[in-house]
Amino acid sequence: MADAPIYEAREVTKSYGSVRALTDVNLSVRAGEIIGLVGDNGAGKSTLVKVLSGVHRPDTGGVYLDGVAQEWKSPHDALQAGIETLYQDSGLCPDLTISGNVFLGRERRRPGLLGKLGFLDNKAMARVAHEELERAGIGLTTGVRRNVNQLSGGQRQAVAIGRAVAWARKVIILDEPTNHLGARQSGEVLKVIESARERGLGVIFISHTLPHVLQVTDRIVVLRLGRVVADEPTSSFTPDSLLKVITGLHTPEPRS
Numbered sequence: 587m588a589d590a591p592i593y594e595a596r597e598v599t600k601s602y603g604s605v606r607a608l609t610d611v612n613l614s615v616r617a618g619e620i621i622g623l624v625g626d627n628g629a630g631k632s633t634l635v636k637v638l639s640g641v642h643r644p645d646t647g648g649v650y651l652d653g654v655a656q657e658w659k660s661p662h663d664a665l666q667a668g669i670e671t672l673y674q675d676s677g678l679c680p681d682l683t684i685s686g687n688v689f690l691g692r693e694r695r696r697p698g699l700l701g702k703l704g705f706l707d708n709k710a711m712a713r714v715a716h717e718e719l720e721r722a723g724i725g726l727t728t729g730v731r732r733n734v735n736q737l738s739g740g741q742r743q744a745v746a747i748g749r750a751v752a753w754a755r756k757v758i759i760l761d762e763p764t765n766h767l768g769a770r771q772s773g774e775v776l777k778v779i780e781s782a783r784e785r786g787l788g789v790i791f792i793s794h795t796l797p798h799v800l801q802v803t804d805r806i807v808v809l810r811l812g813r814v815v816a817d818e819p820t821s822s823f824t825p826d827s828l829l830k831v832i833t834g835l836h837t838p839e840p841r842s
């Protein structure tokens with residue numbers, strides 16, 4: 587894991603009208619690091635994700651990629667810079683094949699006559715999709731030319747994350763990727779998340795499922811009422827102590 591952060595939010599403040607959602611938030615992730623972003627309902631997690639993914643611009647403060655200040659004008663800007671965000675609803679098209687979904691919006695075409703774009707290169711896309719999903723640790727028992735609606739919920743989510751891992755060049759942000767999944771399916775998804783770390787990506791993992799956060803992250807950032815109240819190595823938390831920090835029932839050790 588490199589020492590310098592690959593992606594950072596520095597002193598970010600964001601309000602919706604009179605509602606202050608984030609106050610002076612600092613968050614950083616390094617290449618090859620998985621950080622957990624946790625907090626109670628309304629703590630500001632989604633707002634921070636939207637700032638990091640270019641949906642919202644912060645009121646004050648900013649985001650920095652490889653130490654360089656960025657002004658995302660749209661999510662497309664962040665995406666182009668190598669930051670992939672996967673929202674709760676995976677955004678897969680059920681009627682397309684697995685490979686079609688992996689390449690959605692980035693389809694490959696065979697060169698046409700006179701240098702014009704030709705037909706979709708389905709064969710090449712299927713081959714690359716298969717390779718990329720394998721690299722992401724997704725062993726599909728079915729071919730990539732099958733439709734996504736033939737997959738289980740866990741497999742579908744794994745494909746969505748595999749797609750994000752395949753395209754991300756710097757960072758992936760995963761908002762509740764194990765929501766509504768059973769234990770075995772969540773296990774598959776967590777393995778894909780670990781494969782992203784092995785590929786040297788920075789991973790920001792947002793979840794209310796604390797055992798999953800404790801299982802795969804290297805560091806945990808806790809938001810409460812829009813402020814960072816903890817940013818510590820995962821090994822320093824127990825399930826109980828993490829819950830206490832999230833809910834605010836944590837009483838700091840008295841200073842001597």
Ligand SMILES: Nc1ncnc2c1ncn2[C@@H]1O[C@H](COP(=O)(O)OP(=O)(O)OP(=O)(O)O)[C@@H](O)[C@H]1O
Nearest residue numbers: 602605606607625626627628629630631632633634
């Ligand atoms: N579009 C909006 N307009 C007004 N207030 C908003 C808007 N979006 C979020 N908020 C408020 O901003 C604060 C932070 O909300 P946010 O959705 O970022 O929290 P969260 O930690 O993601 O919550 P949850 O876990 O419930 O999704 C809350 O007080 C919320 O009510």
